[in-house]
Amino acid sequence: xxxxxxxxxxxxxxxxxxxxxxxxxxxxxxxxxxxxxxxxxxxxxxxxxxxxxxxxxxxxxxxxxxxxxxxxxxxxxxxxxxxxxxxxxxxxxxxxxxxxxxxxxxxxxxxxxxxxxxxxxxxxxxxxxxxxxxxxxxxxxxxxxxxxxxxxxxxxxxxxxxxxxxxxxxxxxxxxxxxxxxxxxxxxxxxxxxxxxxxxxxxxxxxxxxxxxxxxxxxxxxxxxxxxxxxxxxxxxxxxxxxxxxxxxxxxxxxxxxxxxxxxxxxxxxxxxxxxxxxxxxxxxxxxxxxxxxxxxxxxxxxxxxxxxxxxxxxxxxxxxxxxxxxxxxxxxxxxxxxxxxxxxxxxxxxxxxxxxxxxxxxxxxxxxxxxxxxxxxxxxxxxxxxxxxxxxxxxxxxxxxxxxxxxxxxxxxxxxxxxxxxxxxxxxxxxxxxxxxxxxxxxxxxx
Amino acid sequence: xxxxxxxxxxxxxxxxxxxxxxxxxxxxxxxxxxxxxxxxxxxxxxxxxxxxxxxxxxxxxxxxxxxxxxx
Numbered sequence: 001x002x003x004x005x006x007x008x009x010x011x012x013x014x015x016x017x018x019x020x021x022x023x024x025x026x027x028x029x030x031x032x033x034x035x036x037x038x039x040x041x042x043x044x045x046x047x048x049x050x051x052x053x054x055x056x057x058x059x060x061x062x063x064x065x066x067x068x069x070x071x072x073x074x075x076x077x078x079x080x081x082x083x084x085x086x087x088x089x090x091x092x093x094x095x096x097x098x099x100x101x102x103x104x105x106x107x108x109x110x111x112x113x114x115x116x117x118x119x120x121x122x123x124x125x126x127x128x129x130x131x132x133x134x135x136x137x138x139x140x141x142x143x144x145x146x147x148x149x150x151x152x153x154x155x156x157x158x159x160x161x162x163x164x165x166x167x168x169x170x171x172x173x174x175x176x177x178x179x180x181x182x183x184x185x186x187x188x189x190x191x192x193x194x195x196x197x198x199x200x201x202x203x204x205x206x207x208x209x210x211x212x213x214x215x216x217x218x219x220x221x222x223x224x225x226x227x228x229x230x231x232x233x234x235x236x237x238x239x240x241x242x243x244x245x246x247x248x249x250x251x252x253x254x255x256x257x258x259x260x261x262x263x264x265x266x267x268x269x270x271x272x273x274x275x276x277x278x279x280x281x282x283x284x285x286x287x288x289x290x291x292x293x294x295x296x297x298x299x300x301x302x303x304x305x306x307x308x309x310x311x312x313x314x315x316x317x318x319x320x321x322x323x324x325x326x327x328x329x330x331x332x333x334x335x336x337x338x339x340x341x342x343x344x345x346x347x348x349x350x351x352x353x354x355x356x357x358x359x360x361x362x363x364x365x366x367x368x369x370x371x372x373x374x375x376x377x378x379x380x381x382x383x384x385x386x387x388x389x390x391x392x393x394x395x396x397x398x399x400x401x402x403x404x405x406x407x408x409x410x411x412x413x414x415x416x417x418x419x420x421x422x423x424x425x426x427x428x429x430x431x432x433x434x435x436x437x438x439x440x441x442x443x444x445x446x447x448x
Numbered sequence: 449x450x451x452x453x454x455x456x457x458x459x460x461x462x463x464x465x466x467x468x469x470x471x472x473x474x475x476x477x478x479x480x481x482x483x484x485x486x487x488x489x490x491x492x493x494x495x496x497x498x499x500x501x502x503x504x505x506x507x508x509x510x511x512x513x514x515x516x517x518x519x
Contacts, residue, residue: 055460187487190463234486341484350484352458380459380508384484 001317002026002076002101007045008066009081011371012387013293014041017079020309029073031066033059035381040373047073054381060084063091067098077101077316079309083383086292087114087163103316105215105270105291112266113289116160117198123286126265128258131277131285134198141181147199148177154202157181159188159195163288165235166191170202205437206277208232209244209284211259212300212308215269217315222325223256224300224308227273230436231425233348238418238441239425240296241335242303245396245434251282262286271297271312277438295338298367298390302334333396335403337422339412341384344421352380356414361406365392365399378415386412396434400426424448450499452514455490459483461507466516470498478516479503490515 006029007017014030018041021028030045035054042048049069052059059065061084070078078100080086086104089111095102104110113119117137120130132151137160138144148155148171157180159167167188169180181197189195212224228244229237244252259274273294275287297308306328311321342348355376360368370387378384389406393399404426407419424446425431431440440446459481466478477489478498496518503515 349457349488350459350486352483380483382484 001319002313004029004073004075005077005079005103005313006031006066006070006073006075006100007041007079007081008060009079009084009086010036010039010041010060010382012369012385013081013295013371015044015371016369017081017309018044020307020313023307023310024313026313029069029075031060031069033381035377035379039376040371049073054379056084056381060382063088063094067094067100070098070100075100077103077313079103079312080292082292082295087290089114101316103270103312105268105272109266109268109272110291113291114161116158116162116288119289120198120286122266123262123289126262128262128274128286129284131200131203131287133200137196137198139185139196141178144181144197144199145174145177149174151199151201156200156202157184157197158200159184159192160198161192161194161196162188167197168235203277203279203285205439206279207244207436208237208275208287208438209247209255209278210273210275210294211255212294212297213259213263213268213272213274214308214311214315214321215263215267215272216321217269217318218320219264219267221260221263221268222321222323222328223260224304224306224328225330226252226255227294227296227299228436229296230438231431231441232438233441237296238338238340239335239422240299241333241396241399242299243330243333245436247278248282251278251284255284258284258286262289270315271308295385295388296336298369298388299334299336302367302390302392303330303332304328305331332392332394333399334390334392335396335399336388336390337403337407337426338388338418339386339410339422340418341378341386341415342418343416344418345416348418350380350384351416352378352384353415354378355386355412357411358413359409359411360387361389361410363402363406363409365402366390366406367392372412386415386417397432400432420448421446450517450519451493451496453478453490453492453516453518455481455509455511455513455515457481457483457488458511459488459509461503461505461509461515462487464501464503464505465489466498466501468498468501472496472498472518478518481509492518494518
Protein backbone atom coordinates (compact mmCIF):
# COMPACT_ATOMS: atom_id res chain seq x y z
CA UNK A 1 0.00 0.00 0.00
CA UNK A 2 1.06 3.61 -0.57
CA UNK A 3 2.81 5.47 2.23
CA UNK A 4 2.00 9.00 1.08
CA UNK A 5 -0.82 10.22 -1.18
CA UNK A 6 -1.04 13.79 -2.45
CA UNK A 7 -4.59 15.05 -2.91
CA UNK A 8 -4.69 17.48 -5.85
CA UNK A 9 -7.91 19.17 -4.78
CA UNK A 10 -9.48 21.35 -2.10
CA UNK A 11 -12.46 21.75 0.23
CA UNK A 12 -14.81 18.89 1.12
CA UNK A 13 -13.48 16.34 -1.37
CA UNK A 14 -9.87 16.82 -0.23
CA UNK A 15 -10.96 16.15 3.37
CA UNK A 16 -13.01 13.14 2.23
CA UNK A 17 -9.97 11.60 0.54
CA UNK A 18 -7.80 12.31 3.61
CA UNK A 19 -10.23 10.24 5.72
CA UNK A 20 -9.93 7.27 3.38
CA UNK A 21 -6.13 7.59 3.40
CA UNK A 22 -6.07 7.50 7.20
CA UNK A 23 -8.32 4.41 7.19
CA UNK A 24 -5.55 2.63 5.29
CA UNK A 25 -2.67 4.12 7.31
CA UNK A 26 -1.62 6.36 4.40
CA UNK A 27 -0.16 9.81 5.08
CA UNK A 28 -2.34 12.40 3.26
CA UNK A 29 -0.71 15.52 1.81
CA UNK A 30 -2.56 18.67 0.72
CA UNK A 31 -1.86 21.33 -1.87
CA UNK A 32 -3.26 24.83 -1.71
CA UNK A 33 -3.58 28.06 -3.65
CA UNK A 34 -2.84 31.49 -2.17
CA UNK A 35 -6.57 31.92 -1.53
CA UNK A 36 -6.71 28.65 0.45
CA UNK A 37 -3.75 29.26 2.79
CA UNK A 38 -6.07 29.10 5.85
CA UNK A 39 -8.54 26.55 4.46
CA UNK A 40 -9.57 23.56 6.61
CA UNK A 41 -8.16 21.04 4.13
CA UNK A 42 -4.70 22.56 4.62
CA UNK A 43 -4.61 22.38 8.41
CA UNK A 44 -6.12 18.90 8.39
CA UNK A 45 -3.51 17.25 6.15
CA UNK A 46 -0.27 15.81 7.53
CA UNK A 47 1.63 18.16 5.26
CA UNK A 48 0.67 20.88 2.78
CA UNK A 49 2.39 22.55 -0.17
CA UNK A 50 1.59 25.88 -1.86
CA UNK A 51 1.07 25.54 -5.62
CA UNK A 52 0.34 29.07 -6.83
CA UNK A 53 -2.14 31.87 -7.22
CA UNK A 54 -5.83 31.98 -6.42
CA UNK A 55 -7.01 31.45 -10.02
CA UNK A 56 -7.44 27.70 -10.62
CA UNK A 57 -5.23 27.72 -13.73
CA UNK A 58 -2.35 29.01 -11.59
CA UNK A 59 -2.78 26.38 -8.86
CA UNK A 60 -5.25 23.48 -8.90
CA UNK A 61 -4.96 23.19 -12.70
CA UNK A 62 -1.19 23.73 -12.68
CA UNK A 63 0.21 20.28 -13.51
CA UNK A 64 3.89 21.18 -13.04
CA UNK A 65 3.31 22.81 -9.65
CA UNK A 66 1.32 19.79 -8.44
CA UNK A 67 3.94 17.30 -9.62
CA UNK A 68 6.63 19.41 -7.97
CA UNK A 69 4.70 19.32 -4.68
CA UNK A 70 4.33 15.54 -5.03
CA UNK A 71 8.10 15.21 -5.46
CA UNK A 72 8.80 17.35 -2.42
CA UNK A 73 6.23 15.38 -0.37
CA UNK A 74 7.79 12.08 -1.56
CA UNK A 75 4.28 10.99 -2.53
CA UNK A 76 3.69 7.55 -4.07
CA UNK A 77 0.36 8.45 -5.66
CA UNK A 78 -1.93 11.36 -6.50
CA UNK A 79 -5.69 11.45 -5.96
CA UNK A 80 -7.35 14.08 -8.19
CA UNK A 81 -10.76 14.25 -6.45
CA UNK A 82 -13.42 15.56 -8.84
CA UNK A 83 -13.33 18.63 -11.10
CA UNK A 84 -9.95 20.36 -11.75
CA UNK A 85 -7.54 17.77 -13.26
CA UNK A 86 -9.57 14.66 -12.43
CA UNK A 87 -10.62 14.04 -16.04
CA UNK A 88 -7.50 15.40 -17.69
CA UNK A 89 -5.77 12.55 -19.55
CA UNK A 90 -2.58 14.60 -19.98
CA UNK A 91 -2.37 14.93 -16.19
CA UNK A 92 -2.81 11.16 -15.75
CA UNK A 93 -0.01 10.63 -18.30
CA UNK A 94 2.19 13.26 -16.62
CA UNK A 95 1.74 11.57 -13.22
CA UNK A 96 2.84 8.23 -14.69
CA UNK A 97 5.86 9.78 -16.42
CA UNK A 98 6.89 11.48 -13.16
CA UNK A 99 6.63 8.14 -11.32
CA UNK A 100 3.39 8.73 -9.40
CA UNK A 101 0.38 6.43 -9.47
CA UNK A 102 -2.69 8.33 -10.72
CA UNK A 103 -5.63 7.17 -8.57
CA UNK A 104 -8.25 6.64 -11.23
CA UNK A 105 -8.68 4.97 -14.60
CA UNK A 106 -6.05 4.79 -17.32
CA UNK A 107 -5.38 7.88 -19.43
CA UNK A 108 -6.84 6.14 -22.50
CA UNK A 109 -10.24 5.66 -20.85
CA UNK A 110 -10.24 9.29 -19.66
CA UNK A 111 -9.38 10.47 -23.17
CA UNK A 112 -12.01 8.28 -24.87
CA UNK A 113 -14.83 9.30 -22.52
CA UNK A 114 -13.74 12.96 -22.48
CA UNK A 115 -14.41 13.13 -26.22
CA UNK A 116 -18.19 12.97 -26.02
CA UNK A 117 -18.75 11.88 -29.64
CA UNK A 118 -16.14 9.13 -29.27
CA UNK A 119 -17.87 8.08 -26.03
CA UNK A 120 -21.21 7.87 -27.88
CA UNK A 121 -19.58 5.77 -30.61
CA UNK A 122 -17.88 3.36 -28.17
CA UNK A 123 -21.01 2.93 -26.05
CA UNK A 124 -23.22 2.33 -29.09
CA UNK A 125 -20.75 -0.32 -30.27
CA UNK A 126 -20.97 -1.96 -26.83
CA UNK A 127 -24.76 -2.18 -27.16
CA UNK A 128 -25.51 0.73 -24.82
CA UNK A 129 -28.46 2.84 -26.09
CA UNK A 130 -27.54 6.40 -27.08
CA UNK A 131 -29.82 9.29 -28.08
CA UNK A 132 -30.38 9.80 -31.82
CA UNK A 133 -27.98 12.45 -33.16
CA UNK A 134 -24.36 12.94 -34.20
CA UNK A 135 -22.05 10.12 -35.21
CA UNK A 136 -19.16 12.60 -35.25
CA UNK A 137 -18.34 16.15 -34.14
CA UNK A 138 -19.73 19.05 -36.18
CA UNK A 139 -17.83 22.28 -36.69
CA UNK A 140 -20.14 24.18 -39.05
CA UNK A 141 -23.76 25.19 -38.87
CA UNK A 142 -24.74 23.53 -42.17
CA UNK A 143 -23.69 20.11 -40.88
CA UNK A 144 -25.46 20.79 -37.59
CA UNK A 145 -28.64 21.74 -39.46
CA UNK A 146 -28.63 18.53 -41.52
CA UNK A 147 -28.23 16.46 -38.36
CA UNK A 148 -30.82 18.43 -36.41
CA UNK A 149 -33.38 18.07 -39.19
CA UNK A 150 -32.72 14.34 -39.45
CA UNK A 151 -32.98 13.99 -35.64
CA UNK A 152 -36.07 16.23 -35.31
CA UNK A 153 -36.41 19.48 -33.30
CA UNK A 154 -36.02 20.35 -30.51
CA UNK A 155 -32.41 19.21 -30.25
CA UNK A 156 -29.57 19.74 -27.79
CA UNK A 157 -26.26 21.18 -28.95
CA UNK A 158 -23.41 20.02 -26.75
CA UNK A 159 -19.64 20.51 -26.66
CA UNK A 160 -17.64 17.42 -27.67
CA UNK A 161 -15.02 18.40 -25.10
CA UNK A 162 -17.80 19.34 -22.71
CA UNK A 163 -18.94 18.87 -19.18
CA UNK A 164 -20.75 20.77 -16.48
CA UNK A 165 -23.37 22.07 -18.92
CA UNK A 166 -20.89 24.46 -20.59
CA UNK A 167 -21.54 25.02 -24.30
CA UNK A 168 -24.94 23.31 -24.10
CA UNK A 169 -28.05 24.77 -25.69
CA UNK A 170 -31.56 23.60 -26.45
CA UNK A 171 -32.63 24.58 -29.97
CA UNK A 172 -36.33 24.73 -30.82
CA UNK A 173 -36.35 25.37 -34.54
CA UNK A 174 -34.16 25.38 -37.61
CA UNK A 175 -34.39 29.18 -37.67
CA UNK A 176 -32.86 29.43 -34.17
CA UNK A 177 -30.00 27.06 -34.98
CA UNK A 178 -27.48 29.47 -36.50
CA UNK A 179 -27.37 31.83 -33.54
CA UNK A 180 -27.39 29.02 -30.96
CA UNK A 181 -24.65 27.15 -32.81
CA UNK A 182 -22.40 30.22 -32.92
CA UNK A 183 -22.91 30.95 -29.20
CA UNK A 184 -22.33 27.33 -28.10
CA UNK A 185 -19.27 27.03 -30.35
CA UNK A 186 -17.77 30.21 -28.89
CA UNK A 187 -18.42 29.19 -25.29
CA UNK A 188 -16.99 25.75 -25.87
CA UNK A 189 -13.91 27.23 -27.54
CA UNK A 190 -13.39 29.59 -24.59
CA UNK A 191 -13.89 26.92 -21.92
CA UNK A 192 -12.20 23.89 -23.49
CA UNK A 193 -10.08 25.27 -26.34
CA UNK A 194 -12.15 23.17 -28.76
CA UNK A 195 -15.33 24.55 -30.34
CA UNK A 196 -16.65 21.33 -31.94
CA UNK A 197 -20.22 20.41 -31.03
CA UNK A 198 -22.57 17.46 -31.40
CA UNK A 199 -26.31 17.12 -31.79
CA UNK A 200 -28.64 14.98 -29.67
CA UNK A 201 -32.40 14.62 -29.54
CA UNK A 202 -33.94 16.68 -26.74
CA UNK A 203 -36.17 14.72 -24.34
CA UNK A 204 -39.18 16.17 -22.58
CA UNK A 205 -39.02 15.83 -18.79
CA UNK A 206 -36.52 12.96 -18.57
CA UNK A 207 -35.02 11.64 -15.37
CA UNK A 208 -31.27 11.58 -14.81
CA UNK A 209 -30.26 8.18 -13.49
CA UNK A 210 -26.63 7.11 -13.27
CA UNK A 211 -24.84 3.88 -12.41
CA UNK A 212 -21.75 3.63 -10.23
CA UNK A 213 -19.27 1.14 -11.66
CA UNK A 214 -15.93 -0.13 -10.43
CA UNK A 215 -13.26 -1.97 -12.41
CA UNK A 216 -10.86 -3.99 -10.24
CA UNK A 217 -8.03 -4.10 -12.78
CA UNK A 218 -8.33 -7.84 -13.50
CA UNK A 219 -11.05 -7.46 -16.13
CA UNK A 220 -13.94 -7.53 -13.66
CA UNK A 221 -16.37 -4.61 -13.62
CA UNK A 222 -18.97 -4.47 -10.85
CA UNK A 223 -21.85 -2.03 -10.44
CA UNK A 224 -22.89 -0.44 -7.15
CA UNK A 225 -26.45 0.25 -8.28
CA UNK A 226 -27.94 3.50 -9.40
CA UNK A 227 -28.37 7.08 -8.25
CA UNK A 228 -31.25 9.36 -9.15
CA UNK A 229 -30.01 12.92 -9.75
CA UNK A 230 -32.88 14.67 -11.52
CA UNK A 231 -33.11 17.77 -9.31
CA UNK A 232 -30.68 20.03 -11.19
CA UNK A 233 -30.20 23.64 -12.19
CA UNK A 234 -28.03 24.55 -15.20
CA UNK A 235 -27.28 20.81 -15.61
CA UNK A 236 -25.72 20.80 -12.12
CA UNK A 237 -27.15 18.48 -9.50
CA UNK A 238 -28.65 19.68 -6.23
CA UNK A 239 -30.23 16.54 -4.73
CA UNK A 240 -29.22 12.92 -5.31
CA UNK A 241 -30.51 9.64 -3.96
CA UNK A 242 -30.19 5.89 -4.15
CA UNK A 243 -32.12 3.82 -5.06
CA UNK A 244 -33.92 5.76 -7.81
CA UNK A 245 -37.58 5.98 -6.72
CA UNK A 246 -40.18 4.03 -8.71
CA UNK A 247 -37.82 2.93 -11.43
CA UNK A 248 -39.49 0.11 -13.44
CA UNK A 249 -37.60 -3.14 -12.63
CA UNK A 250 -36.87 -3.78 -16.33
CA UNK A 251 -35.40 -0.27 -16.66
CA UNK A 252 -33.22 -0.74 -13.59
CA UNK A 253 -31.96 -4.14 -14.76
CA UNK A 254 -31.29 -2.72 -18.23
CA UNK A 255 -29.38 0.29 -16.86
CA UNK A 256 -27.14 -1.82 -14.63
CA UNK A 257 -26.37 -4.31 -17.40
CA UNK A 258 -25.69 -1.53 -19.94
CA UNK A 259 -23.38 0.32 -17.53
CA UNK A 260 -21.31 -2.78 -16.81
CA UNK A 261 -21.16 -3.69 -20.52
CA UNK A 262 -20.09 -0.15 -21.43
CA UNK A 263 -17.37 0.02 -18.78
CA UNK A 264 -16.11 -3.46 -19.65
CA UNK A 265 -15.95 -2.58 -23.36
CA UNK A 266 -13.38 0.14 -22.65
CA UNK A 267 -11.43 -1.94 -20.11
CA UNK A 268 -12.41 0.44 -17.36
CA UNK A 269 -10.42 0.39 -14.11
CA UNK A 270 -11.25 2.12 -10.78
CA UNK A 271 -14.42 4.09 -9.93
CA UNK A 272 -16.55 5.61 -12.67
CA UNK A 273 -20.12 6.59 -13.40
CA UNK A 274 -22.24 6.18 -16.50
CA UNK A 275 -24.97 8.80 -16.74
CA UNK A 276 -28.27 8.13 -18.50
CA UNK A 277 -31.51 9.90 -19.29
CA UNK A 278 -34.68 7.86 -18.71
CA UNK A 279 -37.83 8.88 -20.60
CA UNK A 280 -41.47 8.51 -19.57
CA UNK A 281 -41.72 5.05 -21.12
CA UNK A 282 -38.77 3.74 -19.11
CA UNK A 283 -36.42 3.72 -22.12
CA UNK A 284 -32.92 4.95 -21.27
CA UNK A 285 -30.08 6.58 -23.19
CA UNK A 286 -26.38 7.02 -22.40
CA UNK A 287 -25.45 10.65 -21.72
CA UNK A 288 -21.78 10.51 -20.73
CA UNK A 289 -19.31 8.73 -18.51
CA UNK A 290 -17.52 10.48 -15.65
CA UNK A 291 -14.13 8.82 -15.27
CA UNK A 292 -13.63 9.84 -11.64
CA UNK A 293 -15.26 9.89 -8.22
CA UNK A 294 -18.60 11.74 -8.31
CA UNK A 295 -19.60 14.52 -5.93
CA UNK A 296 -22.63 12.40 -4.96
CA UNK A 297 -20.69 9.19 -4.22
CA UNK A 298 -21.73 9.23 -0.52
CA UNK A 299 -25.33 8.12 -1.26
CA UNK A 300 -23.92 4.96 -2.83
CA UNK A 301 -21.54 4.44 0.09
CA UNK A 302 -24.36 4.83 2.59
CA UNK A 303 -26.72 2.29 0.96
CA UNK A 304 -24.05 -0.27 0.01
CA UNK A 305 -21.67 0.07 2.96
CA UNK A 306 -18.72 0.24 0.52
CA UNK A 307 -16.12 2.98 1.04
CA UNK A 308 -15.54 3.98 -2.57
CA UNK A 309 -12.44 6.07 -1.88
CA UNK A 310 -10.80 3.26 0.11
CA UNK A 311 -11.66 0.97 -2.81
CA UNK A 312 -10.07 3.47 -5.23
CA UNK A 313 -6.87 3.59 -3.18
CA UNK A 314 -6.69 -0.19 -2.88
CA UNK A 315 -7.31 -0.73 -6.60
CA UNK A 316 -4.69 1.87 -7.54
CA UNK A 317 -2.21 0.07 -5.26
CA UNK A 318 -2.89 -3.18 -7.11
CA UNK A 319 -5.05 -4.79 -4.45
CA UNK A 320 -8.32 -6.57 -5.18
CA UNK A 321 -11.46 -4.98 -3.67
CA UNK A 322 -12.65 -6.52 -0.42
CA UNK A 323 -16.06 -7.04 -2.03
CA UNK A 324 -17.48 -8.79 -5.08
CA UNK A 325 -20.64 -8.04 -7.02
CA UNK A 326 -22.69 -10.47 -4.92
CA UNK A 327 -21.65 -8.67 -1.72
CA UNK A 328 -23.23 -5.43 -2.91
CA UNK A 329 -26.71 -5.47 -1.36
CA UNK A 330 -28.28 -2.02 -1.04
CA UNK A 331 -29.84 -1.37 2.35
CA UNK A 332 -32.58 1.24 2.79
CA UNK A 333 -32.44 4.59 1.02
CA UNK A 334 -30.01 7.50 1.06
CA UNK A 335 -30.45 11.09 -0.08
CA UNK A 336 -27.99 13.97 -0.37
CA UNK A 337 -28.57 17.71 -0.46
CA UNK A 338 -25.82 19.93 -1.82
CA UNK A 339 -25.37 23.15 0.11
CA UNK A 340 -23.99 25.76 -2.28
CA UNK A 341 -23.05 29.40 -1.70
CA UNK A 342 -25.68 30.53 -4.17
CA UNK A 343 -28.81 32.58 -3.87
CA UNK A 344 -31.83 30.51 -4.96
CA UNK A 345 -33.95 33.70 -4.88
CA UNK A 346 -31.70 35.20 -7.59
CA UNK A 347 -31.67 32.23 -9.99
CA UNK A 348 -28.79 30.60 -8.10
CA UNK A 349 -26.30 33.46 -8.58
CA UNK A 350 -23.02 32.92 -6.73
CA UNK A 351 -22.83 34.40 -3.24
CA UNK A 352 -19.21 34.83 -2.16
CA UNK A 353 -18.39 35.97 1.37
CA UNK A 354 -17.08 34.85 4.74
CA UNK A 355 -18.74 32.17 6.86
CA UNK A 356 -19.56 34.03 10.08
CA UNK A 357 -21.63 31.46 11.90
CA UNK A 358 -21.87 27.73 11.34
CA UNK A 359 -23.94 24.94 12.88
CA UNK A 360 -23.28 21.57 11.26
CA UNK A 361 -26.22 19.15 11.46
CA UNK A 362 -26.03 15.73 13.07
CA UNK A 363 -28.42 13.01 14.14
CA UNK A 364 -29.29 9.36 13.44
CA UNK A 365 -28.37 8.40 9.89
CA UNK A 366 -26.81 11.80 9.08
CA UNK A 367 -23.44 12.23 7.37
CA UNK A 368 -21.91 15.61 6.58
CA UNK A 369 -19.01 16.12 4.16
CA UNK A 370 -18.04 19.75 4.67
CA UNK A 371 -15.31 21.99 3.29
CA UNK A 372 -15.88 24.99 5.53
CA UNK A 373 -15.50 26.23 9.09
CA UNK A 374 -16.24 29.54 10.79
CA UNK A 375 -14.07 32.20 9.14
CA UNK A 376 -13.79 30.34 5.81
CA UNK A 377 -13.71 32.72 2.87
CA UNK A 378 -15.87 31.57 -0.01
CA UNK A 379 -14.14 33.10 -3.05
CA UNK A 380 -15.22 33.67 -6.63
CA UNK A 381 -12.42 31.42 -7.88
CA UNK A 382 -13.84 27.97 -7.17
CA UNK A 383 -16.98 25.87 -7.23
CA UNK A 384 -19.44 27.17 -4.60
CA UNK A 385 -20.10 23.79 -2.91
CA UNK A 386 -19.91 24.32 0.86
CA UNK A 387 -21.03 20.95 2.19
CA UNK A 388 -23.07 17.89 1.42
CA UNK A 389 -25.58 16.57 3.92
CA UNK A 390 -26.51 12.91 3.45
CA UNK A 391 -29.31 11.04 5.23
CA UNK A 392 -29.89 7.29 5.45
CA UNK A 393 -33.23 5.71 6.29
CA UNK A 394 -34.90 2.31 6.21
CA UNK A 395 -37.22 3.77 3.57
CA UNK A 396 -37.05 6.71 1.16
CA UNK A 397 -39.63 8.59 3.24
CA UNK A 398 -37.51 8.17 6.37
CA UNK A 399 -34.36 9.32 4.56
CA UNK A 400 -36.17 12.41 3.25
CA UNK A 401 -37.57 13.25 6.68
CA UNK A 402 -34.17 12.81 8.32
CA UNK A 403 -32.54 15.08 5.74
CA UNK A 404 -35.26 17.69 6.23
CA UNK A 405 -34.76 17.66 9.97
CA UNK A 406 -30.98 17.85 9.58
CA UNK A 407 -31.15 20.79 7.18
CA UNK A 408 -33.44 22.62 9.59
CA UNK A 409 -30.61 22.37 12.13
CA UNK A 410 -28.00 23.56 9.65
CA UNK A 411 -27.01 27.21 10.00
CA UNK A 412 -24.61 29.01 7.69
CA UNK A 413 -24.39 32.79 8.00
CA UNK A 414 -22.31 35.19 5.94
CA UNK A 415 -23.20 33.81 2.52
CA UNK A 416 -26.54 33.00 0.87
CA UNK A 417 -27.04 29.26 0.48
CA UNK A 418 -29.28 26.69 -1.20
CA UNK A 419 -30.56 25.51 2.23
CA UNK A 420 -34.04 27.10 1.89
CA UNK A 421 -34.35 25.69 -1.63
CA UNK A 422 -33.44 22.18 -0.43
CA UNK A 423 -36.11 22.46 2.26
CA UNK A 424 -38.74 23.20 -0.39
CA UNK A 425 -37.63 20.26 -2.55
CA UNK A 426 -37.92 17.83 0.36
CA UNK A 427 -41.40 19.16 1.24
CA UNK A 428 -42.64 19.07 -2.37
CA UNK A 429 -45.51 16.62 -2.99
CA UNK A 430 -44.31 15.51 -6.42
CA UNK A 431 -40.76 15.02 -5.18
CA UNK A 432 -41.97 12.99 -2.21
CA UNK A 433 -43.99 10.79 -4.56
CA UNK A 434 -40.85 10.24 -6.61
CA UNK A 435 -42.22 12.13 -9.62
CA UNK A 436 -38.98 13.87 -10.62
CA UNK A 437 -37.44 15.10 -13.86
CA UNK A 438 -34.44 17.20 -14.85
CA UNK A 439 -36.54 20.19 -15.91
CA UNK A 440 -38.42 20.65 -12.61
CA UNK A 441 -36.19 23.38 -11.18
CA UNK A 442 -36.29 25.47 -14.35
CA UNK A 443 -40.07 25.08 -14.55
CA UNK A 444 -40.23 26.67 -11.10
CA UNK A 445 -41.66 23.59 -9.36
CA UNK A 446 -39.87 24.46 -6.13
CA UNK A 447 -40.33 28.24 -6.09
CA UNK A 448 -41.38 29.37 -2.64
CA UNK B 449 -27.42 61.43 -20.05
CA UNK B 450 -24.60 59.27 -18.78
CA UNK B 451 -25.43 56.18 -16.78
CA UNK B 452 -23.04 54.00 -14.83
CA UNK B 453 -23.40 50.23 -15.29
CA UNK B 454 -22.69 48.44 -12.04
CA UNK B 455 -21.77 44.81 -11.40
CA UNK B 456 -24.69 42.97 -9.76
CA UNK B 457 -22.37 40.34 -8.29
CA UNK B 458 -18.74 40.00 -7.24
CA UNK B 459 -16.59 38.26 -9.83
CA UNK B 460 -13.56 38.27 -12.08
CA UNK B 461 -13.85 39.98 -15.49
CA UNK B 462 -13.88 37.08 -17.94
CA UNK B 463 -14.56 39.02 -21.12
CA UNK B 464 -15.18 42.59 -22.23
CA UNK B 465 -18.07 42.22 -24.64
CA UNK B 466 -18.44 45.86 -25.76
CA UNK B 467 -15.93 48.61 -26.49
CA UNK B 468 -15.96 52.38 -26.23
CA UNK B 469 -18.08 53.86 -29.02
CA UNK B 470 -20.28 50.76 -29.47
CA UNK B 471 -24.00 51.34 -29.81
CA UNK B 472 -25.78 48.80 -27.62
CA UNK B 473 -29.37 47.77 -27.03
CA UNK B 474 -31.06 47.12 -23.71
CA UNK B 475 -30.03 43.69 -22.41
CA UNK B 476 -26.81 43.48 -24.44
CA UNK B 477 -23.88 42.12 -22.43
CA UNK B 478 -21.29 44.84 -21.73
CA UNK B 479 -18.88 42.67 -19.77
CA UNK B 480 -18.99 39.02 -18.69
CA UNK B 481 -18.00 38.18 -15.13
CA UNK B 482 -16.83 34.80 -13.97
CA UNK B 483 -17.73 33.74 -10.48
CA UNK B 484 -17.57 30.25 -9.01
CA UNK B 485 -17.19 28.64 -12.46
CA UNK B 486 -20.23 30.51 -13.85
CA UNK B 487 -20.15 33.11 -16.59
CA UNK B 488 -22.49 35.95 -15.71
CA UNK B 489 -23.12 38.80 -18.16
CA UNK B 490 -23.52 42.37 -16.92
CA UNK B 491 -26.15 43.75 -19.28
CA UNK B 492 -26.98 47.25 -20.49
CA UNK B 493 -29.95 48.59 -18.47
CA UNK B 494 -30.98 50.70 -21.50
CA UNK B 495 -29.92 51.42 -25.07
CA UNK B 496 -27.07 53.86 -25.63
CA UNK B 497 -23.45 54.32 -26.61
CA UNK B 498 -20.59 52.99 -24.52
CA UNK B 499 -18.46 55.94 -23.45
CA UNK B 500 -16.19 54.25 -20.95
CA UNK B 501 -15.10 50.73 -19.92
CA UNK B 502 -13.63 50.90 -16.42
CA UNK B 503 -12.36 47.32 -16.00
CA UNK B 504 -9.83 44.98 -17.57
CA UNK B 505 -9.97 41.24 -18.22
CA UNK B 506 -8.81 39.30 -15.17
CA UNK B 507 -9.68 42.07 -12.73
CA UNK B 508 -11.81 41.31 -9.67
CA UNK B 509 -14.85 43.57 -9.30
CA UNK B 510 -17.06 43.91 -6.25
CA UNK B 511 -20.85 43.90 -6.28
CA UNK B 512 -22.03 47.48 -6.93
CA UNK B 513 -18.78 48.58 -8.57
CA UNK B 514 -19.10 50.58 -11.82
CA UNK B 515 -17.78 48.56 -14.78
CA UNK B 516 -18.78 50.82 -17.68
CA UNK B 517 -20.60 54.02 -18.57
CA UNK B 518 -23.18 54.47 -21.34
CA UNK B 519 -24.74 57.61 -22.72
